[in-house]
Amino acid sequence: MFQIKSKQKSFDELLIEIEGSISVENAAFVNDELTRILESQPLKNMELDLVGINYLDGSGIAVIRNFVRNSNMLRNTVTLSNVPAEAKRFLETKQCQINESTSILEGIDEPDFSEQVGQGLLVLKQSAYDIITFLGAVIEAFVTGFRRSASIKWDGFTRIFEKAGVDAVPIVVILSLLMGAILAFQAAIQLRKFGANIFVADLVSLSICLEMGPLLTALIMSGRSGAGYAAHIGSMQVSEEIDALRVLGIDPVLYLVCPRIIAVALAAPCLTLLADVMGIIGGCLVAGFSLDVTPATYFNQVKKVLEISDVLKGLTKSFIFGIQIAGIGCLRGFQVRGGAESVGAATTSAVVTCIFVLTVTNAVFAVLFYYFPRIWSF
Amino acid sequence: MAEKQSVSAISARNISAGYAEQIVIRDISFEIPKGEVFAIMGRSGCGKTTLFKVMVGLLKPLKGEIYYGASKMEPISENPQLGILRKLGVLFQGGALFSSMTIADNVALPLRQLTSLSKDVIKELVYLKLDLVGLSDSARKLPDELSGGMKKRAALARALALDPEILFFDEPSTGLDPLTSAELDQTILNINSSIRTTIVVITHELRSAFAIADRAILLDPVDKTVIAQGPPQELRDCSTDQRVRNFFQGHGG
Numbered sequence: 001m002f003q004i005k006s007k008q009k010s011f012d013e014l015l016i017e018i019e020g021s022i023s024v025e026n027a028a029f030v031n032d033e034l035t036r037i038l039e040s041q042p043l044k045n046m047e048l049d050l051v052g053i054n055y056l057d058g059s060g061i062a063v064i065r066n067f068v069r070n071s072n073m074l075r076n077t078v079t080l081s082n083v084p085a086e087a088k089r090f091l092e093t094k095q096c097q098i099n100e101s102t103s104i105l106e107g108i109d110e111p112d113f114s115e116q117v118g119q120g121l122l123v124l125k126q127s128a129y130d131i132i133t134f135l136g137a138v139i140e141a142f143v144t145g146f147r148r149s150a151s152i153k154w155d156g157f158t159r160i161f162e163k164a165g166v167d168a169v170p171i172v173v174i175l176s177l178l179m180g181a182i183l184a185f186q187a188a189i190q191l192r193k194f195g196a197n198i199f200v201a202d203l204v205s206l207s208i209c210l211e212m213g214p215l216l217t218a219l220i221m222s223g224r225s226g227a228g229y230a231a232h233i234g235s236m237q238v239s240e241e242i243d244a245l246r247v248l249g250i251d252p253v254l255y256l257v258c259p260r261i262i263a264v265a266l267a268a269p270c271l272t273l274l275a276d277v278m279g280i281i282g283g284c285l286v287a288g289f290s291l292d293v294t295p296a297t298y299f300n301q302v303k304k305v306l307e308i309s310d311v312l313k314g315l316t317k318s319f320i321f322g323i324q325i326a327g328i329g330c331l332r333g334f335q336v337r338g339g340a341e342s343v344g345a346a347t348t349s350a351v352v353t354c355i356f357v358l359t360v361t362n363a364v365f366a367v368l369f370y371y372f373p374r375i376w377s378f
Numbered sequence: 379m380a381e382k383q384s385v386s387a388i389s390a391r392n393i394s395a396g397y398a399e400q401i402v403i404r405d406i407s408f409e410i411p412k413g414e415v416f417a418i419m420g421r422s423g424c425g426k427t428t429l430f431k432v433m434v435g436l437l438k439p440l441k442g443e444i445y446y447g448a449s450k451m452e453p454i455s456e457n458p459q460l461g462i463l464r465k466l467g468v469l470f471q472g473g474a475l476f477s478s479m480t481i482a483d484n485v486a487l488p489l490r491q492l493t494s495l496s497k498d499v500i501k502e503l504v505y506l507k508l509d510l511v512g513l514s515d516s517a518r519k520l521p522d523e524l525s526g527g528m529k530k531r532a533a534l535a536r537a538l539a540l541d542p543e544i545l546f547f548d549e550p551s552t553g554l555d556p557l558t559s560a561e562l563d564q565t566i567l568n569i570n571s572s573i574r575t576t577i578v579v580i581t582h583e584l585r586s587a588f589a590i591a592d593r594a595i596l597l598d599p600v601d602k603t604v605i606a607q608g609p610p611q612e613l614r615d616c617s618t619d620q621r622v623r624n625f626f627q628g629h630g631g
């Protein structure tokens with residue numbers, strides 16, 4: 001395909017002749033060959049003769065330019081001769097020297113530490129601003145929605161509720177059953193040592209109803225609904241659908257966000273109740289099989305220790321979690337700018353933000369319930 | 379001036395707009411009389427879409443005002459002017475159909491949300507509008523199942539749902555073959571002549587501008603403002619401005 005011959009032309013000049021075709025298939029070999037010649041030759045003056053070239057594509061030109069630049073770096077002088085007419089404007093020696101294309105493929109310079117901190121703070125400020133504006137918009141939408149309730153028709157509400165609530169039933173059932181069983185297993189090891197087997201019912205029912213049930217349900221919902229809303233609204237943002245709603249005179253917050261918040265806020269306590277029941281049943285199974293506690297004894301003990309206020313505390317939490325999950329999902333969706341990549345980022349961010357906010361809220365509730373233990377007791 | 383205001387459907391006064399310190403358009407003023415087909419033309423990147431967004435209230439201008447008749451347009455994000463928005467119909471570049479709803483539901487959405495019409499009347503209206511754009515057979519399809527041209531027509535049906543006084547078209551011919559885009563132009567003309575709707579078309583297609591526009595403004599990406607204003611044929615044939623001539627000749631018009 002190609003041939004490179006080098007010979008000494010005069011006492012201080014080397015002549016390199018390239019023949020054949022240089023294309024993207026063999027450019028790498030040509031490059032290696034030229035580099036080898038360049039590195040092994042003591043002569044400082046070189047002439048690259050392209051007379052035998054019958055085909056030269058973009059990669060061939062790049063190889064020759066690379067050769068010229070490398071020789072310049074070694075302070076060699078290179079002259080090109082018999083350059084094909086079509087390639088002339090790419091291979092003028094002057095251009096090869098001046099053009100610094102070396103850094104174009106390196107990423108954009110990382111800003112230094114202080115700059116990054118500054119940018120981070122600006123992002124923080126912007127997101128705080130976004131959250132507050134969004135909260136305001138949601139509250140405003142709810143207020144207007146209630147005031148002129150005739151003007152808003154959530155034709156898709158049942159569908160949204162079904163997707164957020166009913167469709168999540170199977171996974172909530174399975175996971176909470178397992179969670180109850182796991183808790184019971186962990187307890188079994190310790191309780192058996194003291195012969196306090198019956199207290200497995202206390203442990204499972206209280207921790208499921210107060211903590212695990214609401215939290216587990218909320219996490220499942222943030223993965224399903226929160227991420228789903230972020231992706232849905234985000235892609236609507238990308239395809240101008242949100243703009244279309246706006247110019248139709250329909251408030252996207254009122255039309256999209258409010259029904260979702262209500263749907264998730266209502267679905268979350270329902271699912272949590274289901275999770276509570278299934279978790280206690282899971283505990284019962286393990287208690288029956290490995291702790292010799294009969295279901296009757298187990299449920300008797302549950303009845304003794306579990307108060308209605310405990311369940312209501314859990315449901316209150318999950319109601320608040322529901323509002324947060326839908327709100328965060330929608331907020332992240334509205335923040336999407338640009339294309340598909342941004343939708344993916346919004347989805348991830350929705351889930352991460354949900355987990356963070358849920359945990360913090362849970363901690364607040366823990367403190368609240370510690371200081372006001374009589375909440376919800378009748 | 380006062381007399382002029384009463385006949386203008388839209389008047390833009392000294393509009394400057396841009397994003398984050400970068401000015402995209404500056405000092406743009408024009409009047410669009412009722413019933414006119416008005417084209418906003420210019421090369422890519424000259425701020426046509428920015429101007430369009432300012433006009434429909436999606437973007438807050440840095441300076442200047444838009445008036446519809448006697449009422450001032452405010453940015454939707456700050457103070458939505460439902461009275462004005464109700465009179466506007468907008469066809470977005472990609473159609474912007476709601477992808478989770480059928481075509482019929484898309485057209486019905488503004489009717490359901492913004493009017494108190496009964497179900498049966500809405501059904502009739504949706505059928506009428508879809509028939510007008512020739513899509514009555516595809517009413518129960520989802521937007522994804524339609525071709526590009528059909529999507530545009532469906533979006534047009536939705537924009538027409540509330541019988542707007544002013545229709546906006548953002549690059550109606552994007553992604554359409556010449557034949558379909560000529561059909562769309564014809565539809566635009568029909569709407570204009572049958573119900574005297576004022577129509578604003580944002581376009582870089584000379585052919586469609588010549589075919590439909592009564593008057594046009596030409597924006598320039600360097601000057602960022604209006605460099606010519608008038609009937610498109612006149613601009614092409616009589617302008618002495620080199621930038622205007624370049625625009626028309628460069629397109630082989």
